[in-house]
Amino acid sequence: MTTPANTLRRFAGTGRGLMADSGALVFVVLGLLVAGSWALVGPSFLSYENILSIVQRSVALGIVAAGQTIVILVGSLDLSVAYLVSVTAVIASAIMQGDPALMLPAVAVCLAIGVIVGLTNGLIITKLRVNAFIATLGVALILRGVLNASVDNFTGSVPIEFQALAYASLGPVPYSIMLLAGVFAAGWFLLRYTRLGHHIYAVGGDEETARLSGIRSHRIIITSHVIVSLTAVLTGLFIVSRLRAGAPWVGPDGAYDLESIAAVVVGGTALAGGRGGVLGTLAGVFILALLDNVFNQLQVNPFIKDIVRGVIIVGAVAIYALGSRRRDG
Amino acid sequence: MTEQQLPGDPPEPATSAGPPLLEVTGISKSFFGVTVLADVDLDVRAGEVHAVLGENGAGKSTLMKVVAAAHQPDAGTIRLGGEEVTFSHPRDAQLKGVSIIYQEFNLLPDRTVAQNIFLGREPVRAGVVDSRRMEADTRRLLAALGASNIPPDRLVRELSVAQQQTVEISKALSYEARVLVMDEPTAALSPHETEALFERVRRLQEQGLGILYISHRLKEIFELAQRVTVLKDGRRVGTVEASAVTTRELVRMMVGRDLAHYYPPHASPDELGEVRLRVRGGGVPGLLHDIDLEVRAGEIVGVAGLAGSGRTELAQALFGVRPFGSGRVEVDGRAVDLRTPRAALRQRMGFVTEDRKAEGLVLPLAVRDNGLLALRALGRWLSGRLPGGPLRVTDLMKRVDLRAASLDQEVRYLSGGNQQKVVLAKWLATNASILIFDEPTRGIDVGAKAGIHELMRELARAGAAILMISSELPEVIGMSDRMLVMRGGTIAGRLPADPTEDRIMLLATGERDLGEAA
Numbered sequence: 024m025t026t027p028a029n030t031l032r033r034f035a036g037t038g039r040g041l042m043a044d045s046g047a048l049v050f051v052v053l054g055l056l057v058a059g060s061w062a063l064v065g066p067s068f069l070s071y072e073n074i075l076s077i078v079q080r081s082v083a084l085g086i087v088a089a090g091q092t093i094v095i096l097v098g099s100l101d102l103s104v105a106y107l108v109s110v111t112a113v114i115a116s117a118i119m120q121g122d123p124a125l126m127l128p129a130v131a132v133c134l135a136i137g138v139i140v141g142l143t144n145g146l147i148i149t150k151l152r153v154n155a156f157i158a159t160l161g162v163a164l165i166l167r168g169v170l171n172a173s174v175d176n177f178t179g180s181v182p183i184e185f186q187a188l189a190y191a192s193l194g195p196v197p198y199s200i201m202l203l204a205g206v207f208a209a210g211w212f213l214l215r216y217t218r219l220g221h222h223i224y225a226v227g228g229d230e231e232t233a234r235l236s237g238i239r240s241h242r243i244i245i246t247s248h249v250i251v252s253l254t255a256v257l258t259g260l261f262i263v264s265r266l267r268a269g270a271p272w273v274g275p276d277g278a279y280d281l282e283s284i285a286a287v288v289v290g291g292t293a294l295a296g297g298r299g300g301v302l303g304t305l306a307g308v309f310i311l312a313l314l315d316n317v318f319n320q321l322q323v324n325p326f327i328k329d330i331v332r333g334v335i336i337v338g339a340v341a342i343y344a345l346g347s348r349r350r351d352g
Numbered sequence: 353m354t355e356q357q358l359p360g361d362p363p364e365p366a367t368s369a370g371p372p373l374l375e376v377t378g379i380s381k382s383f384f385g386v387t388v389l390a391d392v393d394l395d396v397r398a399g400e401v402h403a404v405l406g407e408n409g410a411g412k413s414t415l416m417k418v419v420a421a422a423h424q425p426d427a428g429t430i431r432l433g434g435e436e437v438t439f440s441h442p443r444d445a446q447l448k449g450v451s452i453i454y455q456e457f458n459l460l461p462d463r464t465v466a467q468n469i470f471l472g473r474e475p476v477r478a479g480v481v482d483s484r485r486m487e488a489d490t491r492r493l494l495a496a497l498g499a500s501n502i503p504p505d506r507l508v509r510e511l512s513v514a515q516q517q518t519v520e521i522s523k524a525l526s527y528e529a530r531v532l533v534m535d536e537p538t539a540a541l542s543p544h545e546t547e548a549l550f551e552r553v554r555r556l557q558e559q560g561l562g563i564l565y566i567s568h569r570l571k572e573i574f575e576l577a578q579r580v581t582v583l584k585d586g587r588r589v590g591t592v593e594a595s596a597v598t599t600r601e602l603v604r605m606m607v608g609r610d611l612a613h614y615y616p617p618h619a620s621p622d623e624l625g626e627v628r629l630r631v632r633g634g635g636v637p638g639l640l641h642d643i644d645l646e647v648r649a650g651e652i653v654g655v656a657g658l659a660g661s662g663r664t665e666l667a668q669a670l671f672g673v674r675p676f677g678s679g680r681v682e683v684d685g686r687a688v689d690l691r692t693p694r695a696a697l698r699q700r701m702g703f704v705t706e707d708r709k710a711e712g713l714v715l716p717l718a719v720r721d722n723g724l725l726a727l728r729a730l731g732r733w734l735s736g737r738l739p740g741g742p743l744r745v746t747d748l749m750k751r752v753d754l755r756a757a758s759l760d761q762e763v764r765y766l767s768g769g770n771q772q773k774v775v776l777a778k779w780l781a782t783n784a785s786i787l788i789f790d791e792p793t794r795g796i797d798v799g800a801k802a803g804i805h806e807l808m809r810e811l812a813r814a815g816a817a818i819l820m821i822s823s824e825l826p827e828v829i830g831m832s833d834r835m836l837v838m839r840g841g842t843i844a845g846r847l848p849a850d851p852t853e854d855r856i857m858l859l860a861t862g863e864r865d866l867g868e869a870a
Contacts, residue, residue: 231711232711297717
């Protein structure tokens with residue numbers, strides 16, 4: 024009974040309802056940056072190798088930023104992801120010890136840890152009513168303490184087979200990019216087509232209304248926290264496959280906590296929750312990676328790079344805010 | 353400075369011959385090419401209450417925001433005391449004596465009354481804020497309004513809505529307001545508080561202020577206003593003397609047609625079915641006690657009572673928001689435990705809340721997603737598919753007669769009436785047949801109001817059991833087949849259809865004689 028036209032209309036309709044208007048804007052920004060970079064760097068910028076390099080640089084941050092999008096959409100956020108990335112990298116490599124037979128158990132243990140951390144964050148926020156910022160900061164400190172008390176250098180190693188995740192490809196497409204694409208496709212599908220996705224927007228938009236409409240808002244918040252923790256675990260697994268062994272500093276060095284939040288807001292998702300989506304975040308991640316790439320190629324002082332990044336993050340959010348204020352006017 | 357009356361000057365009689373204190377002419381305003389106001393004239397004289405009336409979307413609020421400089425007009429002039437002025441900012445208007453009191457107050461809940469009134473211009477002595485002077489001035493301002501019972505050092509959070517409103521009025525007066533704009537000031541007040549507010553408004557009038565008064569309640573307008581300006585679709589339909597016009601004529605001006613009757617007929621005895629909802633000895637510690645009630649299929653049971661009598665708490669307890677701690681609740685004769693809204697939803701109950709923006713709708717989401725909110729809540733997690741398919745939403749919105757540009761429109765851009773229809777659609781989507789309405793038409797214009805009432809009655813005729821809470825006596829009388837009157841956290845009395853307002857007020861106040869309660 025569903026005609027193609029109907030499906031299409033519904034598709035478009037849901038898109039407009041569930042994606043913030045600023046979601047489109049970030050792609051314009053990305054396009055402008057690509058054009059600008061091309062002009063600055065020259066034709067080599069748009070070479071297959073260079074684009075591949077930009078996308079590959081985006082994988083680690085991209086995966087956890089997809090999770091961060093979901094938890095921000097539900098009206099929360101997660102500052103514990105950076106240390107969870109480290110915990111995953113260290114534990115995965117410590118369990119595997121170069122033995123391919125231990126790959127599956129190691130991944131399973133890491134995912135289980137992700138679920139536990141996510142549940143902990145979610146339960147503290149919903150049941151103890153601790154503000155998400157404080158709750159996840161506390162959990163981050165706990166993870167850091169445990170990590171630094173147990174290890175202080177590279178621990179164990181991952182087998183060649185596991186390194187394939189970071190280094191091998193299927194035909195011309197690296198596995199890492201497939202992983203990134205898979206995570207975003209899953210996030211996009213979750214938000215757009217599942218009830219959980221709709222509930223995430225509802226709870227993030229107005230938790231009380233959602234609750235009074237029969238949505239178990241606590242459960243939605245907790246689930247979102249489990250999801251973001253699982254994406255942090257995936258990022259940790261990807262990083263350890265790239266580094267061949269896990270070390271406690273890989274997470275904080277990548278600043279995955281604040282960087283992922285930056286990517287989400289640059290991507291047009293409202294920090295207050297309820298509006299936005301993962302596609303904008305993907306563009307946000309690309310914008311950050313592209314800046315890195317251009318500045319490296321032009322060999323500009325890295326401090327200037329930070330200044331430009333700062334301006335872009337603040338500028339993007341200001342433009343979204345102005346846009347929505349005008350609409351409300 | 354000018355020849356106008358200032359507070360404290362001898363009162364000037366409210367004659368129609370008085371010169372206009374504030375006069376706006378030819379005001380036009382459009383947003384994104386949509387004309388909201390077209391060539392509107394309005395003036396208010398010293399010592400006059402001038403009511404502005406119109407359906408939602410007629411442009412009343414925009415006009416008031418232009419007057420108070422919250423919006424800049426595209427065309428038109430504003431004259432204050434005969435002199436043309438341009439306000440660049442609301443603060444500018446305020447300093448020149450034009451203050452507005454919005455429905456949602458601009459008060460800081462965790463600061464004191466005095467701190468709120470003198471916010472941004474605290475008196476300073478020797479480099480520190482002079483709290484004593486601030487409180488003394490506040491006391492004087494409050495006394496001038498006959499509200500000496502509000503302590504200047506009390507936190508605003510601890511005040512009742514009516515008291516907070518009084519603080520807002522005092523704040524406006526502290527700016528030496530000459531023109532005061534009041535946007536639906538009685539929307540959240542009980543009849544008692546409304547009467548007290550009217551006293552204050554009359555006092556201000558005697559002091560020579562010009563008051564622009566927005567309301568949907570025609571009765572108030574006749575009680576207070578000397579003149580009425582009616583807006584429709586952004587144009588001025590006309591300005592009339594309140595004493596020379598009837599309710600019927602005003603309604604016709606507002607909606608452009610005659611509304612045959614205000615309320616649909618009551619249920620006849622053969623339309624009543626089984627008892628759907630029954631409560632015995634229901635209580636919530638500190639809020640409700642000894643609640644006994646039943647609602648039948650096909651019946652609309654009204655709940656009246658003053659603010660604080662436990663009306664909303666009753667609705668919240670029934671719907672599991674703040675559940676009953678004692679007593680027994682039965683749905684269709686079976687005992688049920690309504691501990692959460694979700695549990696209530698499963699019993700096919702629906703709750704149209706008092707505050708539709710904070711509790712009824714997710715404002716940044718589309719009509720479609722709000723309409724499906726409750727239905728999705730009952731579904732399985734990982735399936736976005738809905739029984740009935742995409743057409744279901746369209747049907748639903750047709751059932752509630754929603755006139756939105758598109759189902760993808762965000763609900764925050766809809767009028768109050770249309771928003772309420774979306775809330776209703778949310779519950780119809782789940783086939784809810786025990787419906788609780790808390791102030792179903794608050795802040796909704798006359799035309800849309802009749803539509804909501806009609807819908808409620810249709811639902812009852814189709815077998816729904818409806819409990820309706822309203823602080824508007826004409827509404828609760830007009831709609832109810834039976835009535836419960838609450839006082840002090842319990843049901844103080846039960847009345848048949850069409851009781852007089854006096855009987856309700858007697859039960860609600862617990863007073864023996866009518867006194868001021870009438």
